[in-house]
Amino acid sequence: MYRKLFAVPATVALVAGSLSLLPAATATAASTTGPAVHLTLLLNPGDTAEQFFDTLMSMYQKTHPGSTLTVEHVGQTELDQKLTLLSAANDLPSMFEGPNSPAQQGQMGKDGLALDIQTATTKLGVFNDLKPQAVKILDKLEGGLYAIPNELDIEGFWYNKKIFAEYKIQPPTTWAQMVSDAAALSAKGVTPFAASGQQGWPLTRLISAYLYRDLGPDAMLNVAEGKAKLTDPEYVKAAQAVADLGAKGYFGKGFATMDYSTAEQVFLQGKAAMFYMGSWVLADYANPSLDAIGANNIGFFRIPVVSGGVGLINQTPTLCGDPIMFSAKAYTPAEAPWLKFVAQNMGTVALEQGGITGFVSSPSVKSTPLINLVLQQIAQTGTPILWFEALFNAKATSVSQLNAARLIDGSLSPSGFMATVQAAIANS
Numbered sequence: 001m002y003r004k005l006f007a008v009p010a011t012v013a014l015v016a017g018s019l020s021l022l023p024a025a026t027a028t029a030a031s032t033t034g035p036a037v038h039l040t041l042l043l044n045p046g047d048t049a050e051q052f053f054d055t056l057m058s059m060y061q062k063t064h065p066g067s068t069l070t071v072e073h074v075g076q077t078e079l080d081q082k083l084t085l086l087s088a089a090n091d092l093p094s095m096f097e098g099p100n101s102p103a104q105q106g107q108m109g110k111d112g113l114a115l116d117i118q119t120a121t122t123k124l125g126v127f128n129d130l131k132p133q134a135v136k137i138l139d140k141l142e143g144g145l146y147a148i149p150n151e152l153d154i155e156g157f158w159y160n161k162k163i164f165a166e167y168k169i170q171p172p173t174t175w176a177q178m179v180s181d182a183a184a185l186s187a188k189g190v191t192p193f194a195a196s197g198q199q200g201w202p203l204t205r206l207i208s209a210y211l212y213r214d215l216g217p218d219a220m221l222n223v224a225e226g227k228a229k230l231t232d233p234e235y236v237k238a239a240q241a242v243a244d245l246g247a248k249g250y251f252g253k254g255f256a257t258m259d260y261s262t263a264e265q266v267f268l269q270g271k272a273a274m275f276y277m278g279s280w281v282l283a284d285y286a287n288p289s290l291d292a293i294g295a296n297n298i299g300f301f302r303i304p305v306v307s308g309g310v311g312l313i314n315q316t317p318t319l320c321g322d323p324i325m326f327s328a329k330a331y332t333p334a335e336a337p338w339l340k341f342v343a344q345n346m347g348t349v350a351l352e353q354g355g356i357t358g359f360v361s362s363p364s365v366k367s368t369p370l371i372n373l374v375l376q377q378i379a380q381t382g383t384p385i386l387w388f389e390a391l392f393n394a395k396a397t398s399v400s401q402l403n404a405a406r407l408i409d410g411s412l413s414p415s416g417f418m419a420t421v422q423a424a425i426a427n428s
Contacts, residue, residue, distance in 0.1 A: 034064045036068075038067070039070070039335070040094050042083075042096035043071065043072075043079075048150075049151075052353065056341065087111075087113050094330045096325055097323075102142055103141075113328055114146040114327070117145045120339060124340040130148075148358070150322075150357050154317060156303060157302075158277060158299070160297060163273045164273065171301035173304055173305065173313065174305055175210065179245070182274075191252035191271060192273050193250050194267040194272035195258070197258055197408060198257055198259045200401030200402060201389065201400075202260070202263065202276060202277065203405065203407070204388040204400050205276060205317070213303055213304070214237070236418050243414050252266070255408070263275070278319065286354055319387065347360050388400065392425060396425045400421045
């Protein structure tokens with residue numbers, strides 16, 4: 001959703017119980033045994049939130065015997081359709097992955113279908129267990145806080161330290177320097193960037209990266225509010241800057257039909273020097289069967305600044321993964337202790353399993369150098385910014401991502417690409 005729009009098989013499966021091999025976490029102490037809860041969680045297959053919630057439920061059962069969590073898997077397209085039907089019947093499950101559109105998530109909250117998380121956690125005394133950056137991002141996306149941030153990711157450029165060292169390249173701080181580095185690498189036969197043209201969004205995120213550095217943190221908000229259009233010269237300039245990278249062959253051969261996993265492997269197999277992506281990749285970087293270059297050889301740099309631009313380098317794309325919503329109707333007094341428990345323990349449980357969430361975690365948890373690096377980057381972020389399609393409607397999002405590869409391979413001009421997406425925004 002916010003992070004990766006994969007093609008997911010339309011399978012539906014029920015999973016109950018807990019995963020016995022997950023690492024143990026220390027729960028916040030509960031003084032009394034409470035009533036059991038029976039919860040259903042609707043989400044995409046393979047979502048990391050499942051193992052976090054499974055671990056939390058295993059812990060919760062110790063003080064609330066008999067509690068259960070049933071997970072229902074539904075692919076993203078089918079999930080959106082199912083949520084529409086369940087919303088119409090006011091029969092949403094206890095918890096569910098929000099719809100693809102952040103605006104739709106906000107509307108579910110305003111319509112009283114999704115629980116107001118800020119109000120509920122404030123009443124429970126655990127609102128401060130949410131990180132301010134996560135609250136700010138979800139509020140900007142949803143017009144309120146109607147989901148819990150079971151992830152907190154930043155985006156930027158991951159780079160191969162060995163390749164940079166071999167060719168005496170330092171992490172660039174300006175866009176022009178990054179382009180110059182890409183030219184030097186390409187001249188030596190090294191593919192500068194790995195990227196998925198099939199998914200499209202890894203390419204369009206480069207457009208918004210340039211826009212935010214050139215025009216500042218409100219660049220895409222101004223489009224959403226009608227104060228600017230993608231067809232304005234300064235917006236077309238950003239599309240041109242990214243198209244230029246494609247025209248020079250800096251994404252390598254076959255990028256247009258390359259899927260996300262393949263693009264990631266191009267980087268992790270040492271076949272590309274840089275990879276623009278969110279910090280959700282840390283789990284794969286920690287997996288020796290996927291990461292051939294080794295986590296110690298992976299570095300990170302923020303989006304470089306644009307000459308003459310007003311955007312600052314500490315304004316970082318920040319997002320909350322695929323946030324989980326609670327049904328307002330299904331939320332009962334018996335479920336309130338569960339929400340409180342999640343708020344108090346999700347951050348620690350996730351960090352122990354290699355994930356970063358929008359919840360505060362225990363300072364005693366030991367984490368990897370790359371996770372520590374990301375946590376430092378999050379702490380140093382001045383203004384959280386969004387991604388290209390974050391404030392688009394569903395139609396404009398699809399049009400943007402389907403046409404991204406055409407922009408990069410030169411079959412669609414920068415002005416044509418921006419006009420096509422702007423038309424989809426206008427005709428929603």
